[in-house]
Amino acid sequence: MTVLNEQEHLPQAVRSVLAQDYPGPMEVVVAVGxxxxxxxxxxxxxxxxxxxxxxxxxxxxxxPDGLNAAVAQARHEIVVRMDGHGELSEGYVRRAVEILxxxxxxxxxxxxxxxxxxxxxxxVALAMRSPLGMGAERFHVGGEAGPADTVFxxxxxxxxxxxxxGYDPAFSRAQDWEMNHRIRQxxxxxxxxxxxxxxxxxxxxxxxxxxxxxxSGQWRRQVVRQHPDSVNARYLAPPVTLALIALGAAGGLAWxxxxxxxxxxxxxxxxxxxxxxxxxxxxxxxxxxxVLTTMHLTWGAGFLRGPQR
Numbered sequence: 335m336t337v338l339n340e341q342e343h344l345p346q347a348v349r350s351v352l353a354q355d356y357p358g359p360m361e362v363v364v365a366v367g368x369x370x371x372x373x374x375x376x377x378x379x380x381x382x383x384x385x386x387x388x389x390x391x392x393x394x395x396x397x398p399d400g401l402n403a404a405v406a407q408a409r410h411e412i413v414v415r416m417d418g419h420g421e422l423s424e425g426y427v428r429r430a431v432e433i434l435x436x437x438x439x440x441x442x443x444x445x446x447x448x449x450x451x452x453x454x455x456x457x458v459a460l461a462m463r464s465p466l467g468m469g470a471e472r473f474h475v476g477g478e479a480g481p482a483d484t485v486f487x488x489x490x491x492x493x494x495x496x497x498x499x500g501y502d503p504a505f506s507r508a509q510d511w512e513m514n515h516r517i518r519q520x521x522x523x524x525x526x527x528x529x530x531x532x533x534x535x536x537x538x539x540x541x542x543x544x545x546x547x548x549x550s551g552q553w554r555r556q557v558v559r560q561h562p563d564s565v566n567a568r569y570l571a572p573p574v575t576l577a578l579i580a581l582g583a584a585g586g587l588a589w590x591x592x593x594x595x596x597x598x599x600x601x602x603x604x605x606x607x608x609x610x611x612x613x614x615x616x617x618x619x620x621x622x623x624x625v626l627t628t629m630h631l632t633w634g635a636g637f638l639r640g641p642q643r
Contacts, residue, residue, distance in 0.1 A: 443485025
């Protein structure tokens with residue numbers, strides 16, 4: 335895993351790996367970037383307490399650099415991608431390796447199980463697990479096991495990481511999407527299974543959520559620039575929605591019927607958000623329209639602009 339400013343979640347993330355029942359040798363390689371909090375001290379403490387944990391430097395703090403540094407130091411032929419915000423489900427590593435053997439896949443992954451505490455995090459988690467929030471990608475909403483375009487994190491055969499050259503350092507974000515695309519282009523299989531879950535702790539403020547989704551949209555645009563054949567309707571939906579809302583809001587000043595576009599969208603996220611959050615606390619339901627709007631429109635804005643460098 336590669337971490338930056340993760341002092342709060344890092345101990346539990348590492349513990350969830352060390353608690354795995356994998357019947358063989360295992361290690362945790364943590365690439366630590368120049369953090370503003372105590373992430374370095376926390377990582378060093380975890381390594382001092384358990385010799386299965388090793389810490390490597392990631393001077394740039396960038397995710398692809400940290401992942402490549404960690405993979406270079408890893409000693410085994412199966413590489414499990416982990417996140418400082420995540421927790422592996424019980425039996426995750428053992429079952430993932432079994433599925434690698436059963437399917438012959440290059441990479442196996444499961445569900446990004448977003449779970450939150452507090453009204454805001456819970457609303458974001460519900461949105462991330464819903465087709466209304468994130469589209470129908472199986473690693474968000476579940477589905478049948480089988481080949482997939484991409485999966486969350488992933489468990490790789492090391493030979494495939496060598497074959498495709500690892501994570502592309504040009505991608506500050508979206509490096510998983512991009513590398514899985516190269517794996518599939520090279521003839522490898524990326525395999526999804528709902529048996530595997532990684533608990534993910536979502537952002538807890540609108541500002542952090544907007545920054546996250548704006549960046550995701552920017553770098554998904556870069557994947558499309560570099561790999562035009564990867565474009566699909568799911569990733570075009572947010573920028574198209576944003577453009578239609580802007581057209582309706584501006585054009586409605588001259589021709590009022592165009593206001594149906596932004597008003598229709600507002601009605602859709604209000605009604606849809608209430609459905610997604612049904613059965614939850616009123617404060618969660620109340621946040622859902624704003625959460626969905628933030629996710630859709632910032633992702634769309636990021637996609638339309640793309641990374642500037």
